[in-house]
Amino acid sequence: MKKAVVFDNSGTLIERYRVIKDVISGNLFTDINSLDLIDQTDSLALVVLQYNTNKLMDLDSNTLLSDVIKEYDIDFDVSFTNFETTKEDVKEILYNENSAIISDITDGFPILREKVPHMQLCNGSAVILDMDVGIIAYTITSAGKLFDGVIDTVSELKSQGCEIVLASGDRKGAINRLADMIGVKKENAHGSISTRGKCEIVKSLQDDGYKVMMVGDGLNDVLAFKQADVSVLTIEQQEEVSPKLMDKTDYIVESIKEVKEIDF
Template identity: 55%
Template structure:
């Protein structure tokens, strides 16, 4: 067994991400904003991933409250990024008193369809909770397609005996599908991993004797960057990146295939 492992973030790292984000206070839908940066801008906020295929919402009454949707269909959800610990009970408490509805998610579907050609998978939907106002501030619907050199890069790593893993904040169904697309074992793919989970994944691999490279593009990768033997910031998404990311990265790349040139 090789003693080297590469852990990839998903959205913005392996997948070119496309997001349609609805501001619930204004009704505006925009596509050029990083959701994690939004959370950092709000301050006390949390990104909640809804664990279901949101395309089913097109068949439902668009006026159903998001809280009622979750309760009626027993939809799983996870907090994948926040400034401090937020429990599932906290999330449900906020949603119960919030007026956001299915339409606040499905309004973005047409925007995504118009932007994503040759879509590989739908990452699904999420919400951003403003923990001060105790309301849903934004809804997010996302989709993506592989960056052009992903399959080549993963295949080359495997040829060289490097173990490949995914650690992502995205929903379970999307990450399992991605593991199949890039042909790695599903047990090597960790979904809905928050900052702490990603760091633990890197640490666990190191405890198994691996030298670990972590590749990511967002602030939820920083703890894993700090723990990894080599940290790699990828700018292939071509979005604004938090300046603090550069302070925690050993290498900065513009194409995923450049990890093949990094000696570790």
């Protein structure tokens, strides 16, 4: 039987560093899991901006994010939420929000540079919308570096005949670059994928005759875990794992290197 391994990115292949800013209070956090934050509510939505965040440094830091999104026609995708919403509903808020400014994203840059002096991959920026109130409640800036052994693990799985697929909620440009770095075909690199979208990728592979292993670390992997023939939870990021995920996985690994040893 054909086999495929679907990898999440951030926290799974990439050691993730993120800065979350509370737009209202101005506080910066580096120890909050954005997915856990959203999972506690029925009004928050994680929205990934398809834009090279570094370009914001060339703009006036007091410019409204809504004005930047409109002027540069920045595309976006809803990556994680606990309720049904539409792109039009999200667009309405993003285009008219009048509190979040560029510095709410760029304020996190110095912290990221300190954490990751030689950043291999900038995942970019995202916002967390409060859909009930109609505001950008939080901004997220993230960056990272490959976990040790990622390239060797992918190479070994490919030598075993496995098809390698990336399915991540992170920015599409970052996922395409990651695919180049670790030797994954561009057509197998899927960025800005929602929780349901990851599940659909697994199902599509199964429909094509593949036995599928899903490897991930967060709540946005839970539906793909349930759909996959084999699910693997990585805890290499060393963050607290939601109980919702712990009981939905077949294997728990402390290093990505252990994935190539799993027989499926």
